[in-house]
Amino acid sequence: MKNWVYIFLVTILVSCNKGENPTEEYTPIPKTLNIPNLFQQKLIDPVIPSDNPLTEEGVELGKKLFFDTILSKNNTQSCATCHNPQKAFTNNLQFSIGVDGIPGTRNSMPLFNLAWNFSDRFAWDGKEFGIENQAFEPVTNPIEMHSEWVDVTNKLQNHSEYPDLFKKAFGTYQIDSLLVVKAIAQFERTLISGNSKFDKYLLDETSLTDQELNGFNIFMDENKGDCFHCHGSNNNPLWTDNLFHNNGLDENFSDLGLGAVTGDPNDNGKFRSPSIRNLAFTAPYMHDGRFETLDEVINHYSEGLKNSPTIDPLMKKVAEGGVQLTTQEKADLKAFLLSLSDFEFINNPDFNQQ
Structure with missing residues (x-):
């Protein structure tokens, strides 16, 4: 009888490992954009994809990722390297310089009011549809962050904080590139400029x-x-x-x-x-x-x-x-x-x- 009780308790403990404990379930808090009065008067509602609604946890995670150099090959550059908030999310260089010291061929675009880009084409040449898709490319671009998504997600997965943050934002400890760009896109949609x-x-x-x-x-x-x-x-x-x-x-x-x-x-x-x-x-x-x-x-x-x-x-x-x-x-x-x-x-x- 004692052995049976011991086995039962061990089974319960094992089932309570990270990601399997029902008490760890968390419901993200919906995030409301701070929309300026003029935008409310002159524009229709912002574009928020149904498969990536804004949440407090998603935006905070996206902000942390945006400023984290962990996304680059050698951990030296973040999204903010080319998109500095003090410069309206650009960098005042003619061409941005990547992790290998190689300059690009385009000026870094500023980032604001992206949620009202109703054409849904992003970048100077419109090559990306949607903010999420736009966020994929710089990580693997050989003259930008020059990394591989499998390496980035492995670094995030083995990080002391990120698995818990992804669990709160998206309900899973398993980190993949899609969730990374969803979080970054959530943060970028909050970048609203309307008080000049x-x-x-x-x-x-x-x-x-x-x-x-x-x-x-x-x-x-x-x-x-x-x-x-x-x-x-x-x-x-x-x-x-x-x-x-x-x-x-x-x-x-x-x-x-x-x-x-x-x-x-x-x-x-x-x-x-x-x-x-x-x-x-x-x-x-x-x-x-x-x-x-x-x-x-x-x-x-x-x-x-x-x-x-x-x-x-x-x-x-x-x-x-x-x-x-x-x-x-x-x-x-x-x-x-x-x-x-x-x-x-x-x-x-x-x-x-x-």
């Missing part, structure tokens, strides 16, 4: 200078800056259409952009329009970081446009080289663009490593 000076102006919480107002009028004027077609207006708080355009950078293309993804020559030289929010923090500019300053960007559209077979029809004044702004108009336009800088966003403790 211009946002406050639209909410009647502050006033603009005459120069900033004049710059906005130039931005919206089809006979002046003519910027709003690709970058939105006061009715579009994203300040981008998230579509792909050839904006007259080159006559010939060493980088085909969207054309390399679709295989359609009509897409050659087209790249995604970035948001013009937070330009104070995100230099250099364009997909290849060719412009070091905002003044250079404005000069490009004013007198630097180059014609090519796929030039966007919105570049209506390409024959004249651009919209031909005066020195004062350029200064006013720049003042308006800088009014879209969100200092609260770059300093938000929820988005920064503690």
